[in-house]
Amino acid sequence: MSSLFTPIHVAKATFSNRLVMAPMTRSRAEFDGTPGELAAEYYAQRASVGLIVAEGTQPSADGQGYLTTPGIYSDAHVAGWKKITSAVHAQGGHIFIQLMHAGRMSHPDNTPHHRQGVAPSAIAPNTPMFTATGMQDIPVPRALSTEEVRQTVADFRFAARRAIEAGADGVEIHGANAYLIQQFFAPSANTRTDEYGGSIENRARFAIEVATAIAEEIGADKTAIRLSPGTAMWGIDEGEEGPSLYRYLVAELNKLGLAYVHVLHQGNDALLADIRKLWKNTLILNRPSRPREQIGADLAAGLADMEAYGQMVLANPDFVERLKAGAPLNQADHTTFFGGSQKGYTDYLALSA
Known part of the structure; x- marks a missing residue:
């Protein structure tokens, strides 16, 4: 574990x-997408990991899917994120903002413009989603025109520039978990x-164009992407060609010289090795x-250069220190994952407390 x-x-x-703090939706932003007042404290508490x-x-109003998630395309968003990045940097940490376009995983009641969600094709995911009035079925999305796909690439480019203006060390493109980019794959x-x-x-074209545009805008060294090969949720089925698509995609992304690829591993060890x-x-x-x-096992096996953790970091602001000391870990409170205030957000105790 020492190599960690x-x-x-x-x-x-x-x-x-x-050690990496994995991206986790917390739904504590203002309705307009400005990060919430406690977000700077939340992230700064966890700045001892190598990367947040x-x-x-x-990246746009059309990109929002869930209630009270943050944006990074308006002046108010940038001002809110500046507080977060400054707080993380003051603690000696690094932070990448993940750019997530939800695509069809969206409900009009959750967005500022209340429009129908957009997607590669007009196919609903056949799953409900939480809204301010409770669980509702996600409606059929509107298929993006070819020109709108290109405009969405431009939206990602613009959002990446705004993230850097907000003080982020880089951006991670969300190409996983059944959201817009993976919807194009399936x-x-x-x-x-x-x-x-x-x-x-x-x-694979849309993902490559997004990565290329962002790398051109802010530099490949500040651009990364997250992938989840084989994810089968919310109607996503990548089919028999799925592993071949990822082999092609990663080879093409490698040509861009991006900072990193972040893989959510779903069990295909042969694909991971490739x-x-x-x-x-x-x-x-x-x-x-x-x-x-098993913490540190993938580094020891040479399968990865860094390891990402979600709930463990969420519940343990001093995750690194606890691992070094062999100390017990706080358990995450699942009832406070989404929405709310400081409970289950900034009130997890560190060892020093």
Whole structure:
């Protein structure tokens, strides 16, 4: 486990250790997408990890899916995020803002403009979503036109620039967990007949264009992407060609020289090994529900350069210190994950308390 606590050079940055706070939606922003008042304290408390990846943040009004998630496209958003990045940097930490376009995983009641969600194709995910009035079925989304797909790429580019203006060390593109980019990957969600649908190359095109545009705008060293090969949730089915799509995608992304790829591993070890070979820069690995005794195992096995943790960091602001000391970990309170105030957000005790 000792290798977890050694510094690592990622592109032009140096992180103090190999531990990453995974992005986690907390739904505590203002309705307009401005980060909430406690967000700076929440992230600064956890700044001892090598890298914080902030919660999914919409690059546009159309990109919002859930209630009270933050944005990064308006002046108010930038001002709110500046408080967060400044607080993290004051503690010696690094923070990337994750750019998340929810695509069809959206309800009009949750967005500032109350419009129908957008997606590669007009196919509903057949699942309900929480809104201010309770659980509601997600309506059928509107299929993006080819020109609108290109405009969405431009939205990502603009949001990345705003993130840097807000003091972020970089951005992580959310290409995982059944949201817009992965919707383009999956034939179950993408039945397009233009250059963004059909073949593996076409279904990967949107992700590559987003990554290329952001790297051009803010630098490849400040650009990263998260992928979850094999995710099967909310109607996403990548089909038999899924692993081949990711091999093609990672090889193409590797040409851009991005800072890192962040993989949410779903169990295809052969694909993970291939990604490790195809990707020449930093690889971050996140395994769902990894037990404490396995912390550091992927570094030791050479499968990853950094390891990402979600709930453990959420519940333990001094996660790094607890691991070093072999101290017990706080358990996360699932009832306070989304919405609310300081309870289950900034009130988890550190060992020093």
